[in-house]
Amino acid sequence: MIRHLAHKDIDKHRWDSLLLKCPDRLWYAQSWVLDRCCPEWEALVSDDGSIMPLIWRRKFGIDYLYQPYAIQQQGVFTPRTEGRPDAAFLAAVPQRFCYWDIHLNERMQVSAGQDERIKENTEQVLSLVPDATTLRTGYSQGHRRNLRKCGDDPPVIVRDVTVQEFIALFARTTGRRFNNVPADGLLLLELLVLSAIERQQCTLLGVRVDNALVAAACFMEWEGRSILLKSANDEAGSERQAMFHLIDRYIAEHAGSGILLDFAGSNTKSVARFNAGFGATSTVYLHLVRNRLPAPLRWFKR
Secondary structure (H helix, E strand, O other), X not given: OEEEEOHHHOXXXXXXXXXXXXXXXXXXXXXXXXXXXXOOOEEXXXXXXXXXXXXXXXXOOEEEEOOOOOOOOEXXXXXXXXXXXXXXXXXXXXOOEEEEEEEEOOOOOOOOOOOEEEEEEEEEEEEOOOXXXXXXXXXOXXXXXXXXOOOOOOOOEEOOOOHHHHHHHHHHOHHHHHOOOOOOHHHHHHHHHHHHXXXXXXXXXXXXXXXXXXXXXXXXXXXXXXXXXXXXXXXXXHHOOXXXXXXXXXXXXXXXXXXXXEOOOOOOXXXXXXXXXXXXXXXEEEEEEEEOOOXXXXXXXX
16 A cells, blocks of 8 residues: 655654655655655655655746655655566656656656656666776776876875855856756755755765866765765866776776776767766666646646
């Protein structure tokens, strides 16, 4: 049986305990992460311990499911190793959510139903089981060349990056370059990073030139998976091949640990190529849009 829980009825401690029992668990589905993204998030929970967060908003009096900024995947998380309950959970979502625009997690495989569209997104992952030497042999020739460009004077990797300077660098570089940050996106990103640092789930690495931060990467670390949540690199950082060195340092420090480095991927070819250059391989997760809005809103949102 799948039960719908309003926010006030969710036992956050039990939610996190159930999540830990799911082999497909992801950092994004922790209760504190959901609280930051959507303070009134709701949930579906089944008797076998499968769970699905419902991240929602209201606009023009209509409740809808959406994908918060910096949260790559959501959907069903289950302790089952066979016979995933994905379709049953999607069918159990309350009908008041008549519009969905969400990213399912990588384990979910569903087909488009009536009034639904599905698109494939890609992410890149790298297993850090081998030692550093072995992992580096998997780098592309271009990446190895970029790592050698600084010769005997590689950029110094620092760990004293503050959240505020990371957000400021991201806003004027990556955020501006891709122009896809919503109005509340930077604030949410800052809250997520601050809260993750408090819980010892985040590592910030950076490179400075003349004491100014020119490149930085933010890794979310939880339950054997490290997510490269966001990165930033300005012109001075690019001149020093800083991002190549940041990722290489992280890989070297965690080589042999067995964790999975999740580059969080991208459909942007240049970003996917950068990730693949470290030996990462691509996996697919699905973007699901369901439109059961009343006319004429349904036609407007096509």
